Amino acid sequence: MSANRKTMLSSAIISRAVKDSFIKLNPVSMMKNPVMFVVEVGTVVVLMMTLFPGYFQTQDQIGFNLTVFFILLFTVLFANFAEALAEGRGKAQADSLKNSKKEINANKVVGGVIKIVPSTELRKGDIVSVSQGEMIPGDGEVIEGLASVDESAITGESAPVIKEAGGDFSSVTGGTRVVSDKITVRITSDPGESFIDRMISLVEGAKRQKTPNELALNTLLTSLTIIFLIVVVTLGPIAGYLNIELQIPVLIALLVCLIPTTIGGLLSAIGIAGMDRVTQFNVLAMSGKAVEAAGDINTMILDKTGTITYGNRMASEFVPVGGEALQTVGEWAAISSVRDETPEGRSVLELMKKQSLAYDGSVATGAEFIEFKAETRMSGVDLQDGRKVRKGAVDAVKKWVTAQGGNIPADLDASSDSIAREGGTPLAVAMDNRIYGLIYLKDTVKPGMRDRFDQLRQMGIKTIMCTGDNPLTAATIAREAGVDDFVAESKPEDKIALIRREQAEGKLVAMTGDGTNDAPALAQADVGLAMNSGTIAAKEAANMVDLDSDPSKIIEVVSIGKQLLMTRGALTTFSIANDIAKYFAIIPAMFILAIPEMSALNVMGLGSPLSAILSALIFNAIIIPLLIPLAMKGVAYKPMSASKLLGRNIVIYGLGGVIVPFIGIKLIDLVVHLWV
Numbered sequence: 001m002s003a004n005r006k007t008m009l010s011s012a013i014i015s016r017a018v019k020d021s022f023i024k025l026n027p028v029s030m031m032k033n034p035v036m037f038v039v040e041v042g043t044v045v046v047l048m049m050t051l052f053p054g055y056f057q058t059q060d061q062i063g064f065n066l067t068v069f070f071i072l073l074f075t076v077l078f079a080n081f082a083e084a085l086a087e088g089r090g091k092a093q094a095d096s097l098k099n100s101k102k103e104i105n106a107n108k109v110v111g112g113v114i115k116i117v118p119s120t121e122l123r124k125g126d127i128v129s130v131s132q133g134e135m136i137p138g139d140g141e142v143i144e145g146l147a148s149v150d151e152s153a154i155t156g157e158s159a160p161v162i163k164e165a166g167g168d169f170s171s172v173t174g175g176t177r178v179v180s181d182k183i184t185v186r187i188t189s190d191p192g193e194s195f196i197d198r199m200i201s202l203v204e205g206a207k208r209q210k211t212p213n214e215l216a217l218n219t220l221l222t223s224l225t226i227i228f229l230i231v232v233v234t235l236g237p238i239a240g241y242l243n244i245e246l247q248i249p250v251l252i253a254l255l256v257c258l259i260p261t262t263i264g265g266l267l268s269a270i271g272i273a274g275m276d277r278v279t280q281f282n283v284l285a286m287s288g289k290a291v292e293a294a295g296d297i298n299t300m301i302l303d304k305t306g307t308i309t310y311g312n313r314m315a316s317e318f319v320p321v322g323g324e325a326l327q328t329v330g331e332w333a334a335i336s337s338v339r340d341e342t343p344e345g346r347s348v349l350e351l352m353k354k355q356s357l358a359y360d361g362s363v364a365t366g367a368e369f370i371e372f373k374a375e376t377r378m379s380g381v382d383l384q385d386g387r388k389v390r391k392g393a394v395d396a397v398k399k400w401v402t403a404q405g406g407n408i409p410a411d412l413d414a415s416s417d418s419i420a421r422e423g424g425t426p427l428a429v430a431m432d433n434r435i436y437g438l439i440y441l442k443d444t445v446k447p448g449m450r451d452r453f454d455q456l457r458q459m460g461i462k463t464i465m466c467t468g469d470n471p472l473t474a475a476t477i478a479r480e481a482g483v484d485d486f487v488a489e490s491k492p493e494d495k496i497a498l499i500r501r502e503q504a505e506g507k508l509v510a511m512t513g514d515g516t517n518d519a520p521a522l523a524q525a526d527v528g529l530a531m532n533s534g535t536i537a538a539k540e541a542a543n544m545v546d547l548d549s550d551p552s553k554i555i556e557v558v559s560i561g562k563q564l565l566m567t568r569g570a571l572t573t574f575s576i577a578n579d580i581a582k583y584f585a586i587i588p589a590m591f592i593l594a595i596p597e598m599s600a601l602n603v604m605g606l607g608s609p610l611s612a613i614l615s616a617l618i619f620n621a622i623i624i625p626l627l628i629p630l631a632m633k634g635v636a637y638k639p640m641s642a643s644k645l646l647g648r649n650i651v652i653y654g655l656g657g658v659i660v661p662f663i664g665i666k667l668i669d670l671v672v673h674l675w676v
């Protein structure tokens with residue numbers, strides 16, 4: 001993880017947050033938070049009464065009013081500070097990303113010649129050439145060549161990654177650097193819409209939208225505020241009718257103590273900090289909704305190649321069947337691959353070289369290229385003389401050969417099964433109605449998967465691997481990686497169908513994938529996590545991108561999602577419980593102020609009515625900054641049943657929320673009473 005992504009709470013972030021707390025006093029932005037907006041209006045009213053006492057006939061209260069004004073002002077500022085601090089780290093990251101977005105020169109290929117243009121002038125569809133040492137001028141797809149690319153500017157990972165034409169490793173990101181070789185890239189994004197642009201607006205929180213959960217809670221808090229507003233506003237006339245005179249600043253103090261200012265002040269900070277924690281894990285979440293959904297995930301569907309495995313499947317062996325010669329298998333395998341730009345296809349030609357096998361490429365001149373498709377699971381060429389050559393998934397090639405009246409060699413299944421049982425992918429090689437042999441494609445499971453899937457199981461999440469590969473290979477990889485279940489030979493639509501089926505059972509589904517064939521499923525899932533190594537289509541369809549291309553990162557996102565929901569719940573409970581306690585400090589004080597004979601109401605034994613009101617108000621203000629660390633870090637999450645967690649949190653935050661203010665207000669009163 002890079003230093004810029006791990007920006008700690010530096011003094012620069014804190015001082016910027018202090019400044020922003022004042023800027024956020026602007027009523028237009030305050031109005032988005034109705035609870036704190038009411039406090040701000042109250043602050044202004046008390047300020048007016050302090051500045052123009054004659055007008056309000058409250059001459060004798062100036063000192064008290066001024067104090068109330070300052071406490072209220074700080075209440076609003078503390079809430080703003082919480083939000084500004086939560087935004088701070090993202091803003092700092094956005095700044096450092098903006099630095100890596102400097103305008104550079106691009107080698108645009110126009111009619112076969114290279115023209116130097118500024119990167120900002122590149123549009124979708126433009127072709128550029130990028131050589132060793134140069135920065136890739138925009139997001140795009142490699143259409144020719146292979147290069148190792150340093151992506152540390154966005155991923156923070158210093159080891160270079162291989163990018164190549166065709167297949168699932170062809171997408172490149174603007175702002176990353178080619179460290180060796182040369183590639184030709186087709187630009188896929190217009191200025192302002194690049195991955196880095198999206199990343200900047202994400203970490204900056206420029207387009208942050210409230211999640212459905214947050215909106216619901218906000219409605220509840222606003223309703224509570226309106227109810228208390230009505231109660232307090234009608235309290236004045238009722239008291240007046242009983243010949244009790246209640247001061248307006250006292251009523252405002254009462255109102256502020258009763259409305260849920262603690263959670264109102266911390267609510268958006270909790271959401272922003274949750275998103276920020278996801279980013280700290282090098283996962284980019286496009287919305288807070290996705291993070292919260294992750295907290296409730298029941299089923300997780302994973303793609304195999306490129307997600308659970310590295311996905312750099314390489315041909316490692318030719319296996320003849322039906323008594324064919326190794327040379328013949330190699331020849332047809334090579335001819336089927338001459339125009340296959342996928343890594344699998346090119347690795348076949350490399351294996352030919354490695355094994356010093358020769359083939360006559362001119363056989364394929366003028367041939368029609370049959371591109372690999374997830375639907376057909378085959379690729380190859382139709383030769384000019386009418387012969388058709390194919391390689392592909394064994395069952396697909398068997399069907400293709402049988403349809404042409406061919407026979408299946410007796411030893412084919414045994415050979416392909418033995419490759420599959422080792423976790424390899426067998427590709428059958430055929431010409432017209434005859435199968436010549438197999439290509440052994442090797443892939444490796446990413447390390448540490450088993451432990452991580454065990455963790456998911458403990459969280460109550462079921463893992464299903466869903467792959468286009470054959471059942472035997474799938475079973476081997478599934479066993480090696482430790483997933484709960486698997487589905488083999490699935491086409492893109494099967495992946496979607498599986499997700500829909502789970503969703504129909506009322507489950508929330510997460511999907512991780514990297515390929516273009518995963519894109520529809522990534523879009524259908526409640527949480528779609530794309531590997532950064534994957535295709536542009538996958539990254540655009542998903543609502544999260546893992547910059548480290550580690551599918552098990554979903555564990556962190558799930559924990560953060562759960563933590564986010566729990567933190568919000570815990571602080572809401574705490575806030576409302578708090579307000580109930582304040583009620584006992586401030587209501588008696590108000591009445592004692594009006595009718596001194598009622599001093600028996602002073603159950604908390606507070607110094608004086610005025611000091612009781614001020615103490616409650618001070619407590620109400622300082623509880624906000626005191627809870628900022630909890631709001632930012634989130635309450636501790638340990639995997640345990642939801643009902644047990646709920647019970648535990650109600651005890652801690654509900655009971656604590658009632659007890660803490662009694663102690664706090666009493667202590668503050670001991671000090672405040674020295675003056676009033």
Ligand SMILES: Nc1ncnc2c1ncn2[C@@H]1O[C@H](COP(=O)(O)OP(=O)(O)OP(=O)(O)O)[C@@H](O)[C@H]1O
Nearest residue numbers: 303304305342372374377378379392393467468469
């Ligand atoms: N270039 C290719 N030419 C011919 N057949 C291929 C080629 N690449 C893959 N195949 C075959 O097609 C099958 C399906 O490929 P697809 O890309 O849909 O899924 P996958 O990569 O095997 O699995 P996953 O969905 O887990 O990424 C592969 O298992 C393999 O048998």
Ligand SMILES: [K+]
Nearest residue numbers: 256257259261
């Ligand atoms: K309050």
Ligand SMILES: [Mg+2]
Nearest residue numbers: 303305306515
């Ligand atoms: Mg894949």
